Amino acid sequence: MPVSAENVRSLQPYDIRVLMAVERLMRRYRWVPLDVLRQTTRFSESEVRYRLGRLMAMDMVKSSTVPYEGYQLVFAGYDTLALHTLTRRGTIRALGPLIGEGKEAVVYEALGFGPVVLKFHRVGQRSFQTARRSRGYMPDGGHFPWVFASTSSAKREFEALERLVDEIRVPVPLDQNRNVVVMSLIEGTTINRCTLPDPAESFEQVLGFVETAFRLGVIHGDLSEFNIMFDGEECWVIDWPQWVEADHPNGEEILAHDVANVLNHFEKKYGLSCPLEDAMARVIG
Template structure:
């Protein structure tokens, strides 16, 4: 839980953070990073290192094993602490608030960024912590194209790669389609502007036809950029008086993907099904797909 991270975060010093970084780096090559490898990276003597590792272990920042050798892994709380430390140093985040969203593969928190001018109000932002690999590596590999050819990877690798992938595509698409503004990225976390409005699944629309047309228009623009969201539904579309915004991009594919047509159809089907069930609006799936692909 991020609340536990925040309590412990204030007690971490540079040596603790170096230990966590050493374990993070070691997990590229080891399932359990040997104590000797951590010592080489941190240059701490064994007494200091074991004392600090025990403190981190008791706080669930790291996990350890004694068999077949003494080794350690960084835990999500520890990875959260490293990302937060970087964001604070960069001035991207100055305070973190309530959890506002949680799923199988991410946790989202409100946060604040200090304004450039002291007299200005703090700037609200969102931090999304990726959690890929927390449940099943096999399932994650099955649904993530960027992992299918990797024989060995840690959850750190899966979460970090997903966050970078999402941040990169948001940077590419921002300004061309309606998405929250991406602000920064570190490890498995992304800082972005809050999405405008409210999430579609929890919103009762006064003008559902207008909103549906806005969503389909955005899908067409995304497609014209050579991209398919591939996980689009009422759970990751925000609506406001200004229009719509799409979130959750780590599973995007390009139009050259071998299953591009199938994934586009699934996105559109999910959207049309929501509006048919909730507002009794009917649109022909094949006609909508044809309109999206027209002149592209």
């Protein structure tokens, strides 16, 4: 579901207070009881109900009556809190059009000091189960709602961008809050959707990026033509939340998978061929 800039703008300070209280209390309750919300916000019951009604009408919060009356933050509410914070910090001034939607993220253009990109991470409930196992996001046991898993994903992506930005072409990481990463906008398109003018040169460039990232201790983990962009002159690598450290126990396998995806694309589309062993030897050095 897209983020509604209009809804975000129409929020009043009391709405935000209730939304923030629900967020905080979700660390302790799967469904935050009405009573607890009332005590935390120190609003009257009718005020809390009125605010919750508004938030539910905007699909930012949902409610349950079983086993008791309780409330839960949903993605749009979490997105809204992140936008609120990023706006207050001055990172962004306006939300622009939707430019990409994937399995685990929605991407918007926005206005900061210049045009920027907002990536809203949405590690859904189902993939969260996998994420919990494979990425070690969550402390074992302990109640930790899935909305917060998206924050870990955003933090991880931001960290990779920070580590790499001075060395290879990745978006410049500008800010991060909750499940949202703010980064520079690449004026281009993913390479599955364009024809490269000099595929051999681009191929070399991308392998060079993989090599440098590896030297810096980072393996992308989801590299393919869908996560490489071309701006008319240069390639850029995007979409880093699933990166792993180079010394990860399955590092070599994950790296080989990344490299094979790149080789396959350039072979199928441009007839460039390079044995995987040679490419791996070059990347590992």
